[in-house]
Amino acid sequence: MKRMLSWAAIAVGVVYFFLPLVGMLEFSLKMRRGEYSLDAYRSVMGDPQFQATFGYSVLMACLTIVFGVLVVVPTVFWVRLKLPRLRPFMEFITLLPLVIPPIVIVFGYIRLFNTSSWLPLTGSALGTDFLLMCGYAVLALPYMYRAVDTGLAAIDLGTLTEAAQSLGAGWITILARVILPNVLVAVLSGAFLTFAIVIGEYVFAALLDRPAFGPYLVWAGGNKAYEPAALAVITFALTWACMALIQLATKFSKHTRMPR
Amino acid sequence: MAYLDLNGLQKSFGANQVVKSFDLGIEKGEFVSLLGPSGCGKTTVLRMVAGFEAPSSGVIRIDGQDVTALRPNQRNIGMVFQAYALFPNLNVAQNVGFGLKIAGVPAAEITARVAEMLAMIGLPEMGARYPFQLSGGQQQRVALARALAPRPRVLLLDEPLSALDAKIRVSLRAEIRDIQRKLGITTIFVTHDQEEALSMSDRVVVMNGGRAEQVGAPFEIYNHPATRFVAQFVGTLNTLDGVVTDAALGEVTVQGQSLRLPQPIAAAQGATVGLALRPEVVHLEADAAQISRGDFALPAKIAAVQFLGAVIRVKADTAAGAISLDLFNRPDAPPPPLGAEVALRFRGQDVIVLG
Amino acid sequence: MRTSRLWRALPWNGLGVLPFALFALLFLLLPTANIVAGAFVDGSGDFTLVNIANLFTPEIMNAFWLSIRLSFTSALIGCALGFAIALAVVLGGLPAWVRGVVMTFSGVTSNFAGVPLAFAYVATLGRVGFVTLLLRDWFGVNIYALGFNMISFWGLVAAYVFFQIPLMVLIITPAIDGLKREWREAAEVLGATGGQYWRMVALPVLGPSLLGTLALLFANAFGAVATAIALTGSLLSIAPILLFNQIRGDVLQDPHLGYALAFAMIVITGISNGVYVVMRTRAERWIK
Numbered sequence: 001m002k003r004m005l006s007w008a009a010i011a012v013g014v015v016y017f018f019l020p021l022v023g024m025l026e027f028s029l030k031m032r033r034g035e036y037s038l039d040a041y042r043s044v045m046g047d048p049q050f051q052a053t054f055g056y057s058v059l060m061a062c063l064t065i066v067f068g069v070l071v072v073v074p075t076v077f078w079v080r081l082k083l084p085r086l087r088p089f090m091e092f093i094t095l096l097p098l099v100i101p102p103i104v105i106v107f108g109y110i111r112l113f114n115t116s117s118w119l120p121l122t123g124s125a126l127g128t129d130f131l132l133m134c135g136y137a138v139l140a141l142p143y144m145y146r147a148v149d150t151g152l153a154a155i156d157l158g159t160l161t162e163a164a165q166s167l168g169a170g171w172i173t174i175l176a177r178v179i180l181p182n183v184l185v186a187v188l189s190g191a192f193l194t195f196a197i198v199i200g201e202y203v204f205a206a207l208l209d210r211p212a213f214g215p216y217l218v219w220a221g222g223n224k225a226y227e228p229a230a231l232a233v234i235t236f237a238l239t240w241a242c243m244a245l246i247q248l249a250t251k252f253s254k255h256t257r258m259p260r
Numbered sequence: 261m262a263y264l265d266l267n268g269l270q271k272s273f274g275a276n277q278v279v280k281s282f283d284l285g286i287e288k289g290e291f292v293s294l295l296g297p298s299g300c301g302k303t304t305v306l307r308m309v310a311g312f313e314a315p316s317s318g319v320i321r322i323d324g325q326d327v328t329a330l331r332p333n334q335r336n337i338g339m340v341f342q343a344y345a346l347f348p349n350l351n352v353a354q355n356v357g358f359g360l361k362i363a364g365v366p367a368a369e370i371t372a373r374v375a376e377m378l379a380m381i382g383l384p385e386m387g388a389r390y391p392f393q394l395s396g397g398q399q400q401r402v403a404l405a406r407a408l409a410p411r412p413r414v415l416l417l418d419e420p421l422s423a424l425d426a427k428i429r430v431s432l433r434a435e436i437r438d439i440q441r442k443l444g445i446t447t448i449f450v451t452h453d454q455e456e457a458l459s460m461s462d463r464v465v466v467m468n469g470g471r472a473e474q475v476g477a478p479f480e481i482y483n484h485p486a487t488r489f490v491a492q493f494v495g496t497l498n499t500l501d502g503v504v505t506d507a508a509l510g511e512v513t514v515q516g517q518s519l520r521l522p523q524p525i526a527a528a529q530g531a532t533v534g535l536a537l538r539p540e541v542v543h544l545e546a547d548a549a550q551i552s553r554g555d556f557a558l559p560a561k562i563a564a565v566q567f568l569g570a571v572i573r574v575k576a577d578t579a580a581g582a583i584s585l586d587l588f589n590r591p592d593a594p595p596p597p598l599g600a601e602v603a604l605r606f607r608g609q610d611v612i613v614l615g
Numbered sequence: 616m617r618t619s620r621l622w623r624a625l626p627w628n629g630l631g632v633l634p635f636a637l638f639a640l641l642f643l644l645l646p647t648a649n650i651v652a653g654a655f656v657d658g659s660g661d662f663t664l665v666n667i668a669n670l671f672t673p674e675i676m677n678a679f680w681l682s683i684r685l686s687f688t689s690a691l692i693g694c695a696l697g698f699a700i701a702l703a704v705v706l707g708g709l710p711a712w713v714r715g716v717v718m719t720f721s722g723v724t725s726n727f728a729g730v731p732l733a734f735a736y737v738a739t740l741g742r743v744g745f746v747t748l749l750l751r752d753w754f755g756v757n758i759y760a761l762g763f764n765m766i767s768f769w770g771l772v773a774a775y776v777f778f779q780i781p782l783m784v785l786i787i788t789p790a791i792d793g794l795k796r797e798w799r800e801a802a803e804v805l806g807a808t809g810g811q812y813w814r815m816v817a818l819p820v821l822g823p824s825l826l827g828t829l830a831l832l833f834a835n836a837f838g839a840v841a842t843a844i845a846l847t848g849s850l851l852s853i854a855p856i857l858l859f860n861q862i863r864g865d866v867l868q869d870p871h872l873g874y875a876l877a878f879a880m881i882v883i884t885g886i887s888n889g890v891y892v893v894m895r896t897r898a899e900r901w902i903k
Contacts, residue, residue: 006707009699010717013780016696017724019746020777023739071638078631086632093639099888100647101838103855104877107862108646111653134642196726202841207862217730218845221737232734236727243723310804332803339804345797349819358815359805392900410805
């Protein structure tokens, strides 16, 4: 009885989730009349707009990851080591991007960094790109911070640092050669999640008016019939890949941490 | 028939038979421990009595009533778990009153009974506290009160002390036994700690591999273990080999010296039998010259001395192997130095023959 | 000596968090503060409550009310279905692999929101969508003839639920794991039926987690823009789309009304997140 109900719950979930995915896949294959084909994918791939925006978003994702790691890892390390009293405060700050809707944050950017402000970032394309990257880093902050924080919680930070210092290492060396390798898995998890968030992001890119993949998606949705489904399939596959890589990284870490 | 009667209980999980033909009768008001290493089936027996596991075969009777097919909530049994298992959303009074509330007892009566139970466990002021505000020992006492409040027919204790600090464990032992005696409630206590089992129980059931190896009073179990397993699992034991010289008279030789055991030996003449000695029956003779010819004495050399307070545990090497023995601490007699040549003596009637 | 003491008294340790502090200040706190402050000043920079008062027009109130209903309904449905799935996975006696598959799948689908989700939805329930055609050709049911419309309240709810369920599964599963088997057994031995155990112990224990997650799902849906825009082309007047259009420079004339809109959104998501945090703290206090 209980097991039947459980299977029923799972079945409802399967139907609810697989229908749209199957629908999306089926639809993306229907571009040629009367038979299934990859025409929609061919059309998408051949679109220079797709290539440009997709490339732009991948680049932004990578830059965001690097920037996020550079900002988050040293900070988490320092707070855990020297300023543990700041931790609740950090928790709060890094939770804020989940509380404040992204559209409000980007609204603030537009007002704060407009061409007539003290820091006119939106005045140039490069400045806006930088602003967009920072925005993405803010969006990813809750995930990145938590991933790294749990990663650092697992190692004895104080002892490792003192050991490295006693061997003559400086702060940069400690961070790069001792801390980072130990939280690499956590950082990787955060990185892939960041990638999944950034790649299809719409609101920031649209309101800052940058040629990213998200606005292209919306444009395609309004102007094309079968390509959007193909684009959705591609994005879904990318999300799967990111999650699979996170799982892989976690497995790898369990392997390396096995006691001998 | 006994008050609580377990008859031919068996339990298999798949191909793995964890309890094999288990029989036990417990009298009303008796405190019986199931003692054994992990995986011996003691917890499974307890869970079958509670009704969480259905026996593969066999019958469980309480006060003559066959409860084998009853669900746990129909058996009127009290149970205390290792991890307290207090309901975290209810305060102490609500926890203790839970069973009464389920049974539909009027609120005023519940209040009175809860107060009575809290007074009994020595926490009369704690009714409004929540479990997370209590220490481990307090939580376990509340769990005991909760189990006893509905006046169950049988009380089951599943390693209730293992999660606690050593000191609280010892004091709670006495407290549980006290309450059990006062209420006269029939109790099964599951533990892997032989000291707990021996100190608390009317009878101890030593279990191994899904069977009861021996059932008996603590004194009986400790001094007259029925099997090699019981002898080795309960208490510390020294083992020696002896060669049978006269099976009917119970005579063996150990290291060429003759020893007379209290009972006949079930082995052929010339056969080697395992002999066991508790550390407290071995006497240490510091001066080898004191031993007259003809007395049984093993020459030995002191290998280790452990000062435990009231007792000093000494390890001595003999030609027959290492032997541990216990000396009482006496301020005027310091323990022998390491490497000292001594003699070990023991009486034939203190020797346990291992089957 | 004096300079050296002063030198040492300076909070040098604070320097380590300076880059982060600068980052958070510039790109998170100041922009938000700017919006909040803007909601309370007029064109010439004087304090005023007029902007807030201006929110109380039928158009804006309707948009917020629609947003709230949409977020709440999708959160409630997501909560219920996600809870059922999580229960099935943890306590339903299903094979162990089911759990792994469900959790991984939830991880993916909870991140598969926004524009692509809208596309998948259109491809499924649009006028020539997979399910629409399936129902028409196999069962002779034309859902559009029956009055179904994707760009409607329930259409959007159905789309939102798609990312609400997996989020619920991800958050509530650890809480269900926290229900100890002994609680159930203790209740049973004390005479409780399965229903009594759930009513008196399990649900009260899970209560804070359930309520907290509901609040989180609500905030999650309330701030979501991309799915709605891709689906409705900013036709449906919900609060975030209203703000989006305002930022884009159409619809509303008064820029300070935009600040007030954003401020109201922060207040609503802030409250629901506050509920989440408080509830989570309560849940964690019980289950140590």
